[in-house]
Amino acid sequence: MAKTKKNMREKRYTEEGVQKCLSEIRSGISIRSACIRFGIPRSTIKFRMSKNYKQQIRSGPPTALRSEQETELVNWILKMARKGFPVTKYRLINSVMNYLEHNPNMNVFKNGKPSSAWFNSFMSRHKVLSIRKPESVTKASANVTELDIRNWFKEVLTVLEEEGLSEVLMSAGSVLNGDESSFYLDPSIDKVISRRGEKNYIVDQGPTKKNITVMFTCAADGKMFPPMVVLPYKKIPTDITRSVPADWGLAKTDSGWMTRSCFLKYIKFILQPQLAKENALPAIYFIDDHSSHTAWETAEECRKMGIHLVYLYANCTRILQPLDVAVFKPMKGSWLKVVDDWKCLNPNKYLKTENFAPLLAKAIKSVESKIIQNGFKACGLYPFNENNIDYSKCLANSLPVGENFENKGTDTRQITSLTFPIVRSKAVEILTLIGPDRISLYKRNNPDDFPSDEDKILARVYKLLEPLDSSSNMNIPGSNTTKMHIEPNMHIAEFVNMDNVESVTEVEYLDKQESYESGMLDFYQSTSEDPLKECVSDLNTG
Template sequence: MDNAAKKRRVPHSEEVIKRCLDAISNGTPIKTACRLHGIPRSTIKFRLSKHYKHQPRPGPAPALNQADELELVAWIKKMARKGYPVTKYRIMNRVTLYLEEHPERNRFQKGKPSYQWFRRFLNRYRSELSVRKPESVTKASANVTESDIRKWFKEVLGILREEKVADILSDPRRILNGDEACFYLDPMINKVIARKGERNVYKVDQGPAKKNITVMFTCSADGVVFPPMIVLPYKKIPMEVTKSVPAEWGLGKTDNGWMNKECFLKYIKHILHPQLVKANLLPVIYFVDGHSSHTPWETAEE
């Protein structure tokens, strides 16, 4: 989102949402109407979907307005459907970060949501949300059955059809996969005892090294590799290091060199997205794993 759009953003009141919906009903494209009124597309898409039901909610007046809560509900449901269900703590943290960006809307006594608020929030949306114990999915590929894989592909296809972008699957250039490679600065590999004559001896890493260099890669299904992003363990990146990195690559920094949501968002906005625009490939489907750095609210909004 550009700076001009951010300046136009106004509180998500019912009046503003109604004006945005009226504009769409009069023929304005959803993306354009949302940008002009400062409303996230996820909010408007939810309002236009069959899942939105306008009805009074039980309990005292909520600390967040209805539009903000509906946006939060839509995000929770979308994350769960995509295989990344959010916890109570992540929801409360999301609300806290949101209110830090919009302090004028903060009506919580201590400035952040309490457990009581969370219970009341679930109660208001008990017809749509519930606390569940997720099914544990092992990382061992041997435990993934053919039916699991077919079910996953069916769910992905269903989501794409709902978003009216299922045609992406017919173009391998628009099917992307992103992942990181870590290069440990101090792996501390000790000698081990193995069978004599064994050519390949492996040791499962028991925990992450304190510091490493992370490289974020993205590839398309037709074999194209997009410019990567390097995350370095620096407080301030030395100038000679910056000059040594190709101009089209991304460069980030964290205390330990691990990817975080700020670096991932920077990669999406300033490295990957401009490349996709340049190649005229949007929209795309982008597969990443469920690490918290890959699934922040801010990335979905961008």
């Protein structure tokens, strides 16, 4: 006869109930009475009160990582998500694996890598986390809007204030930007002087495709820190090592590209000692979301060294990164001149790797500190001001609302204004139907903060009608319609907080383009049948 699995009695009490039961017992109630009241076995309570019990909040065996380590991991995941770089399962597992590689005494996983079972248990222990499908921002360099960037500035400032680092933004020497760039050993020449009408050829004086990766960091006060050269070697030849300036970094990888370990070595041995020497710690380090920068261990190690990583909004380095905006172009131009001068002095020779660092040092010297300072200002990083940015670079701002870059067709005209004709009597009727409780809730929160589609829609409707709400202290006598004018590229959620509502005697359209909010009203009209729907329908058409 096959063995049957013994039925296990289901646990019907919680840790909170156990703690309340113990509290009642300490106050003088008998164990039997307290156990009956809270539905907890007496054996459990007696064990909890014995010397044999060791404090353990959760049931089951101990976790691979300590509780405080998992808490740090959760905080890192949430911060990365808030900064626009959500963590995938693969990145989480690899980040933990990299962390354990540097702490071998803690390694409890087979082959040193957390399993899918560990990941599932980790997610079940931390209910604040969930698996979500992120909104893609690929091709977003063309689709990033002014509102996206302004929201990024607000989010960064909020995070820094929570961590007590907002004052660091006031110190120019402590606001940094870092990025990698490649330099060709035989850069191409655009134009030459020749006889009119004749074709010209140039003889390659070396491997035309060979390039070298260099990590740069600069500060808002105009200082350029020593760079690090990354070479594709197993062992770097002595003549190359001797050619690199003593205060520079020199690293090797299989591909010659930046890796996580190279980036950490640069921070630890080049950047951090320089910042400590100049008393510029703690520092805010703005970088892009390259995989070598975003690992959990990378952020934690940098934080311990007093360098706090802040990731630039995805696909916006041409707008937000000072090195891209102001520094690399003149540096690359200077590199071309330096290489050309070297070729003039060394005809029939080609530039080798051992010649690279001395020539790059000359090119770096040509970048004036004023150029770096202007770059930080143009990117809004120092002073930390979102209004310093040239938002004309946001290509999405030149498209009609709701239309993306891919399907823009041939119509490239820019939005000049948006107008919402609102009949006052219908607006008041809608506000009445929404009710004071919901209005109070919608005032304090953004529409996208609500979980249900209904609340999101009604919150947006209220944001449109907020100027007509009696609680907003805006009186519009003698008028039954209101004109709401929105400046170019201004989002409707920003508009409703401005004191720019004026009365008119008739509905006026400043532009005939439909808006996202108008489409939203159509959506609500088709999703419900109630008095509020009828008012919204009238508002949208009347």
